[in-house]
Amino acid sequence: MKKKTLSLFMALFAAVLVLTACGGDEPGSAETGETVTLKLAENQPDDYPTTIGDEEFAKLVEEKTDGRYKIEVYSGGQLGDEVSAIEQVQLGSIDLARVNATPLTQFSDSIGVLSMPYLFEDEEKKWETLNGEVGQELLDTFEGSDLVGLAFYDSGDRSFYNSVRPLETPEDMEGLKIRVQQSELAIDIVEALGASATPMEYGEVYSSIQTGVIDGAENNFPSYYTSNHYEVADYYTVNGYSGTPEVLIGSQSLWDELSEEDKKIFQEAAKESVEVQREAWAELTEESKAAVEENGNELIEVDDITPWREAVQPVYDKYGDQYGEWIDKLTK
Incomplete structure (x- = not known):
């Protein structure tokens, strides 16, 4: 009997030792002065602007928490694609992630407003708003989804490109077959401009333009260049019809373990990292733009987007009930 009691005691003692040893992995153990290591998921390579922003955020957090x-x-997607990363952040198996706002619409109906066409009058207004109080209100709409919104990152402006003709006015879009993402909003925007929206996988775009299955697509400068779409679509219209940002998110389980002071530190670090991330994005955009110009592609600069904005009014009419309040807040 004594032998059994001793064995039970030793087993319990060993379990306590194991649990004590594991305590350093919990966020709350930072209060004891131990270093807590957190994971941040990023699906882009090391030299990509969002990764550069992530690294700046990480550096600032480490500095600010001593x-x-x-x-x-x-x-590079080591922890899975964006959808998988979001799910893991919700579960708390990943602490943080950088993802595009588009897949986050299933957790916040409001965040989809950022995909509306020609939403902001210019880049200065856009980032002043997203980095301000209204932007924070929008990030707070993830409450209740086990996600915490920390900051918006730049993913550039999407514009139309094609292999047929220069697009200087909305009328020039008439009859073109334009590839879009599988999104009702994306389809509505292209059709409001008079083109035929053709949803398809991104990997099929190059050959589809080359063979005439579609006439063009839409994306930002770096994607237009790195995908080699510039080789088969000579005309790129620079009018930035959409600029859905990236979002830096954290898990609710991590957030609940942080002290109020550390929550402020994480938020400050996230916001401060935006400038570095945006600078890296601007550099990549200029490099890509220079490369396609050197190739001889025609860039059509649109100075006045008013006719384009007027052409997509049916989109605003359709989504007014869903996004009207946020459109007013973001554009006032």
């Missing part, structure tokens, strides 16, 4: 928190950035 080394109590260290964030390891797992780039």
Whole structure:
């Protein structure tokens, strides 16, 4: 009997030791002065602007917490694609992630407003708004989804490109077959401009333009260049019809473990990293633009987007009930 009691005691003692040893992995253990290492999921490569932003955020958190928190950035999709990363952040198996706002619409109906066409009058107004109080209100709409919104990152402006003709006015879109993402809003925008929206996988776009299945597509400058779409679509219209941003998110389980002071530190670090991320994006955009110009592609600069904005009014009419309040807040 004594032998059984002793064995039970030793087993319990061993379990306590194991649990004590594991405590350093919990966010709350930073209060004891131990370094807590967190994981941040990023699906882009090391030298991509969003990864550069992630690394700046990680550096600032470590500095501002005097080394109590260290964030390891797992780039190149090591922890899964964006949808998988969001799910893992919700579960708390990943602490943080950088994802585009589009897949986050299933967790916040409001965030979809950022995909509306010609939403902001210019880039200065856009980032003043997103980095301000209204932007924070929008990030707070993730409450109740086990996600915490920390900051918006730049993903550039999407414009139309095609292999048929220069697009200087909305009328020039008439009859063109334009590839879009599988999104009702994306389809509505292209059709409001008079073109035929053709949803298809991104990997099929190059050959589809080359063979005439479609006439063109839409994306930002870096994607137009790195995908080699510029080789088969000579005309790129620079009018930035959409600029859905990236979002830096954290898990609710991590957030609940942070002290109020550390929550402020994480938020400050996220906001401060935006400038570095945007600078990296601007550099990549200029490099891509220079490369396609050197190739001889025609860039059509649109100075006045008013006719384009007027052409997509049916889109605003359709989504007014859903996004009207946020459109007013973001554009006032």
